[in-house]
Amino acid sequence: DIEVWDKNFLADEYIGKTDLDLETIATGPTELLLLVRDQNGGTNGRLKMTVEMTEVSPISATLSNVEITSDNPQALSLVYYYNSNKVSARSSAPQSVNRFWSDLNLLQWEGSLKDLAEHSILIEAHAGPSVLGIAKLDPLNYMLHHHPGELEVHDFKLDMANPHGSSFGTITGKVMF
Secondary structure (H helix, E strand, O other): OEEEEEEOOOOEEEEEEEEEHHHHHHHOOOEEEEEEEOOOOOOOEEEEEEOOOOOOOEEEEEEEEEEEEEEOOOOOOEEEEEEEOOOEEEEEEEOOOOEEEEEEOOOOOOOOOOHHHHHOOOEEEEEEEEEEEEEEEOOHHHHOOOOOOOOOOEEEEEEOOOOOOOOEEEEEEEEEO
């Protein structure tokens, strides 16, 4: 129940109340126009409001069997991270001459579906301190078919671009959410 009052300097006046169920809050719409009913059940006006609920839950991603194919002959290391305005998760993998990493450290963060739709896991190929290539792994592309409570492994193949936007190569592997 939502009570509606007219706040005055001398005395507050009760106008009425309206109902808003949790399902509507959770599923929308966000713009609501609710009837306000007085004590006798008659209509006493309308309440216009915007309600948005964001469910935040723990998210984890594991990358494995990651391999980079590129014409660049240098040994590479990886830096991979998820970064939004609210949260950040970051990890790295040591230098590899053969450009293959079997099991990478787990990335963990808390986020919403909206965050996942707006942000990617970025995977950077480094030669020393220099970034040579970057790929974007979009979690929602893999999580939309995910069954809650089940660990599912998905293959990925992404183009990598150098910091100037030209092609650096490709990165393949497996991701599990």
